Amino acid sequence: MRLHRTTLGVLLAVAFVAGIVVAPAAHHLVGEAHAQAPAAAAPLQPMMIDLVALKHGDIPGTPNPEMNSKGLVTTDNATIAIQSGNVAKHNHPKTDEIQYIIEGSGAMWLGNERKEFKPGTLIIIPKGTAHGGTLVTSGPVKAIAIKIPPQPANDTVFMN
Known part of the structure; x- marks a missing residue:
């Protein structure tokens, strides 16, 4: 049953992003040009990725020693990455960020509240909303992270 929830969640996240990818006109409706966004992305290629099989050590490290991350999909309108660890x-x-928890559980900051999560949790993080600082109860925590629009290099502000 657990595999089915994970598969359903992954499909939900992918379907959400697919809606963004196939509707580039929506980007023009926003009105604000994102001058710091990455250059035009390569066209999407058909692929299948077994996210459940990816383990923490299989995902490349980042400057943050507790977080591993690997970009999976890049479009002009959004990115999808697999993340494992803590920030x-x-x-x-x-x-804006949307995370889907694949494995691991615990609690994290979301706004001014600490919220619990487990596999199958979909976390909606509007721009400017504090998040992270995870307390892991089982892990490591692995999540799909969708960023809309693609995140500029200077778009992470750490808090106390």
């Missing part, structure tokens, strides 16, 4: 409490002033 201090922070926000993204220019980027």
Whole structure:
């Protein structure tokens, strides 16, 4: 049953992003140009990725020794990455984020509240919302992270 919930969650996240990818006109409706966004992305290629099989050690490290991350999909309108580990409490002033928890459980900051999560949890993080600082009860925590629009390099503000 657990595999089915994970598969359903992954499909939900992918379907959400697919809606963004196939509707580039929506980007023009927003009105604000994102000058710091990455250059045009390569066209999407058909692929299948077994996210459940990816373990923490299989995902490349980041400058944060507690967080591993690997980009999976990049479009002009959004990115999808697989993340494993923890990051201090922070926000993204220019980027909305959606996370889907694949494995691991615990509690994290979401706004001014500490919220519990488990596999199958979908976390909606509007731009400017504090999040992170995870207390892991089972892990490591592995999640799909969707950033809309693609996150500029200077779009992470760490908090106390």
